[in-house]
Amino acid sequence: MNDQDSQRRVVIIGGGFAGLFAARVLRRAPVQVTLIDRRPHHLFQPLLYQCSTGILSEGKIAVPLRDLLRKQKNADFVLAEVTGIDTEGRRVLATRPLGDQLEFGYDYLIVAAGVQQSYFGHDEFAQWAPGMKTIEHALVVRRRVFGAFELADTAVDPAERSRWLTFALVGAGPTGVELAGQIREVATKTLRDEYRHIKPEDARVLLFDGGDAPLAPFGPELSAKAARTLSKLGVEQHMHSIVTDINATGLSVRAQDGKVTRHEAGTVLWTAGVAAPPLAAAIAAATGAKQDRAGRIVVGDDCTIPDHPEI
Structure with a gap:
């Protein structure tokens, strides 16, 4: 990004490793970052097995996203579930915990929603x-x-x-x-x-x-x-x-x-199998992107969606 990106809006979907690190990389960039996640915490997934066997408490592997971003002046966190995007209007569509609808305009969109458990059709x-x-x-x-x-x-x-x-x-x-x-x-x-x-x-x-x-x-x-x-x-x-x-x-x-x-x-x-969340299908429909067998979006070498360099 360059000086022309001043006041540009970057929306990040997902507060996992990818989303959180993306927000931190942009901490000195001349942009406004909005990170959206349906849960209020960042989860250190590799230690879930220790939580599930009582070795660690849940508080040891889950940290509030607001706390992690509190010192980053150009970043804000929103608790909501993203349901889709409007590529023409460059808007992210989301739902608040009680069902109200929200919209977030973006100049750049980073999709880091992660995966969900797959039971292979069962x-x-x-x-x-x-x-x-x-x-x-x-x-x-x-x-x-x-x-x-x-x-x-x-x-x-x-x-x-x-x-x-x-x-x-x-x-x-x-x-x-x-x-x-x-x-x-x-x-x-x-x-x-x-x-x-x-x-x-x-x-x-x-x-x-x-x-x-x-x-x-x-x-x-x-x-x-x-x-x-x-x-x-x-x-x-x-x-x-x-x-x-x-x-x-x-x-x-x-x-x-x-x-x-x-x-x-x-x-x-x-403990087997992962698949893309429903959001992936909504984004693919909005952008014309292809999906693989697990529902993941096929991207270019630079991780952008074909014909949508802003995503």
């Missing part, structure tokens, strides 16, 4: 297998994980006790690997001496993934190291496994040979 799994993308998700997971040990402790039937002491995670990416290992550490260390009727260290943690190894996108060396570490912790790895059904008592999984196996588990957690 949204019905969500009620039985919560994801791990928000503070709310982490708190649900925390209640389910620690609640499972409590239910196991009072279970009279051995089969029921075994089911509550079985945790199944779908997806062997970073979140799944970290959470699987953390649950085993909670069981073998944190809770080891807390119960009278069960041995928490007997808890089974099953990790399922359709690929051939955990953390496969990170390369064979790191993937192999992750697999060894998980084995050492006692995590049971089921690769080449596709989940076909989830309900209140467990999940069914199809192996590479086509055989479907039922696994009884009191807690099923979904």
